[in-house]
Amino acid sequence: MTRFMDVHHGMQGITADQLLEAHQADLAVEGEEGVHFERAWADPESGTVYCLSEAPSADAVLRVHERTGHTADEIHSVPLEV
Amino acid sequence: MTRFMDVHHGMQGITADQLLEAHQADLAVEGEEGVHFERAWADPESGTVYCLSEAPSADAVLRVHERTGHTADEIHSVPLEV
Numbered sequence: 001m002t003r004f005m006d007v008h009h010g011m012q013g014i015t016a017d018q019l020l021e022a023h024q025a026d027l028a029v030e031g032e033e034g035v036h037f038e039r040a041w042a043d044p045e046s047g048t049v050y051c052l053s054e055a056p057s058a059d060a061v062l063r064v065h066e067r068t069g070h071t072a073d074e075i076h077s078v079p080l081e082v
Numbered sequence: 083m084t085r086f087m088d089v090h091h092g093m094q095g096i097t098a099d100q101l102l103e104a105h106q107a108d109l110a111v112e113g114e115e116g117v118h119f120e121r122a123w124a125d126p127e128s129g130t131v132y133c134l135s136e137a138p139s140a141d142a143v144l145r146v147h148e149r150t151g152h153t154a155d156e157i158h159s160v161p162l163e164v
Contacts, residue, residue, distance in 0.1 A: 023164040041160035078123035080098050082105040
C-alpha cells in the first residue's frame, strides 16, 4: 500500500455537506478497489480539494473517484511523510 | 486559527531526511509566527511537497517557510475538512 494525495480543481463554492457527501460516497465503494480515503480538505474560494488515501496504485484511487462522479485532476504518490 | 495546505514544487529527489530536516526547521521558528505545522507529505518523483498547518494567516505560514529557506509556491486555506 502506498499513500497518495490527489487534487481536484474547479470546486469553487463547495460546502461542508458536499465535501462530506463526496467523501462518504468514496468510502462506500473504496473497499472494492482496495483503497482507503483517510482525510480530505477543501478550499471553497479557490475550488481546490485535497484527498489523502492509502491504495495499491494511483489507478485504484482514480477509479474510486470516477465511480463516485468526481474525477481527480492530479494524483501524486507521497511515500515520504513527517 | 485557520487550517492551510501549502504546496512546494521543484523538490525532485527530496529524501526522508531532507523532509524531516525542513519540517524540524519550521517547527523551530513557527511559534514566533503563531503557526503550527502538523504534517507534510512528499513525492520525490514529481518534486511536490504538501504541508498542513494551522495559522492565523496565510502570510504567517509563508513567513515561516521563507525564514527557513523553502518558500511555498501555493497556499490555500482549507476551512472544510472530513
